[in-house]
Amino acid sequence: MMEGGSISEQITDVTSTLDNLELKENRSSDTLEDWNALPPEVQDLILAFCPFYDLFQLRAICKSFRDVINSKNFQQARGRLFPREFFxxxxxxxxxxxxxxxxxxxxxxxxxxxxxxxxxxxxxxxxxxxxxxxxxxxxxxxxxxxxxxxxxxxxxxxxxxxxxxxxxxxxxxxxxxxxxxxxxxxxxxxxxxxxxxxxxxxxxxxxxxxxxxxxxxxxxxxxxxxxxxxxxxxxxxxxxxxxxxxxxxxxxxxxxxxxxxxxxxxxxxxxxxxxxxxxxxxxxxxxxxxxxxxxxxxxxxxxxxxxxxxxxxxxxxxxxxxxxxxxxxxxxxxxxxxxxxxxxxxxxxxxxxxxxxxxxxxxxxxxxxxxxxxxxxxxxxxxxxxxxxxxxxxxxxxxxxxxxxxxxxxxxxxxxxxxxxxxxxxxxx
Incomplete structure (x- = not known):
């Protein structure tokens, strides 16, 4: 996990990690440590790009994801990307x-x-x-x-x-x-x-x-x-x-x-x-x-x-x-x-x-x-x-x-x- 770099580079890196993450109870603690090390604004942007129904699966996975998705900053970021999820x-x-x-x-x-x-x-x-x-x-x-x-x-x-x-x-x-x-x-x-x-x-x-x-x-x-x-x-x-x-x-x-x-x-x-x-x-x-x-x-x-x-x-x-x-x-x-x-x-x-x-x-x-x-x-x-x-x-x-x-x-x-x-x-x- 890179500690420096631009926000876009960090998003690409962690998005790749999330793609390989199995949404199960036996998830890797190292993956969650990498996730928790990210700045809050990067966490907001990463999850804001997730497909709609994946967000509710992620919210059920762990407290870290749930806290981000429930935060006002994430909701504003998601709202900017998708003013309307669907009709x-x-x-x-x-x-x-x-x-x-x-x-x-x-x-x-x-x-x-x-x-x-x-x-x-x-x-x-x-x-x-x-x-x-x-x-x-x-x-x-x-x-x-x-x-x-x-x-x-x-x-x-x-x-x-x-x-x-x-x-x-x-x-x-x-x-x-x-x-x-x-x-x-x-x-x-x-x-x-x-x-x-x-x-x-x-x-x-x-x-x-x-x-x-x-x-x-x-x-x-x-x-x-x-x-x-x-x-x-x-x-x-x-x-x-x-x-x-x-x-x-x-x-x-x-x-x-x-x-x-x-x-x-x-x-x-x-x-x-x-x-x-x-x-x-x-x-x-x-x-x-x-x-x-x-x-x-x-x-x-x-x-x-x-x-x-x-x-x-x-x-x-x-x-x-x-x-x-x-x-x-x-x-x-x-x-x-x-x-x-x-x-x-x-x-x-x-x-x-x-x-x-x-x-x-x-x-x-x-x-x-x-x-x-x-x-x-x-x-x-x-x-x-x-x-x-x-x-x-x-x-x-x-x-x-x-x-x-x-x-x-x-x-x-x-x-x-x-x-x-x-x-x-x-x-x-």
Missing amino acids: LGPLVFYVKDSLWHILGLDSKKQIWRTLPPFRNPIPAPDVDLFKDFLVASHRGLFCVNVGKPSEAEKIYVCNLLTGSTHELPRLEFSRHPVILNLHVTLTKTEDITTSSYRVIAIGSSATGTESLSKKTEVYDSVKGKWETAGDVPGIDFSLNDHQTGVYCESENLLLCVGFMVNGIKGILAFDVGKLEWRADWLCPLLVAEENTALSVHFAIAQLVECSGVIYLFSEQEAERTSVTHCIDRLDFVRGGPGYTWTRKVTIPRQGYRALLVFPEYTCVPLGENKLCIFNTIERTGVVYNMLDDPINPDTSETIPAPPPMDAGVIFHSLNPVGYAFEPSFGVSV
Whole structure:
């Protein structure tokens, strides 16, 4: 082992040693002595170049590797090299060995991957209550409300790769919100990338005799506290679906599905900069062409962002005569408050009408400019390229089947499931 030389030379030397290291208990003590003799910054760089799954094997080998991988310096180095480990979507949540796990499709490699499980203080969901927790994610972080309906909220932000978890302060108005949105901002200064995040909690779920709430609260990780914002416009029942909404970067708006001030279901807009709702905003959902003369029920209405574009996935039932799946693109008019809808996909729904209490279908991004309509029960999905004009449903792709669940695994598909995930070591809670 060389004691001098440049960092790159030391990395090459020790990387060669690691390549020959058997990840077993009978490893050479001389190899670990050589490893421990390296400067910490060299250890960080060496492990930062390791393949993703090797990191978790190395963390289990010895305390020296574990300490490096758990350090903030390593996580920053890894985050610089790999701002995003891979892109996962759709996601499958399940409980195994009393821990809450995530399985997701890596669309680039077309393989299903697992992530480290959620750990204490975040519990596994109740096996009998698949809608127990409200979940949101963005850029390597998860935000979950794991408070039971009979108690106050317990909202955590966590990074599964680093194992770090932060409990947010209690909401000013305890009410178990139906919308939980997480947005992470990355700021790069010279060679260091720092992260901050914002959590927006909106509305309430009526779990007993209490009245519904239109309250909106915003948590800023820089300020470390909740700030009360304007109430949702319209009736108390404006928001009745558990969802995450989508954040529109160009307009600095959080968009969600609800009942507008005129009582019609449409898109509501929250101005994140001004912390107020656009009370005069009217954006009704687009009805399938064959149903324009009929009364339409939106069994599913879900917003999803893909490659910077916002889409609405809907399941529309017209007076029990037909059930249709639609994907519509939402575009904002430059220099004005207007918008346009563009129909991209219209297909008959396969099978029976939607279940009333379960998100049977969801729509998730699947790489650049592709959306997948995912059946959360059968765990099958059809992929559409949003750049095709027109889109031909007959030529659409299908996703590979996920691996079979082990014996004893309890399947969960939590509400909501309409998002993808980008694991990253470089995002801090």
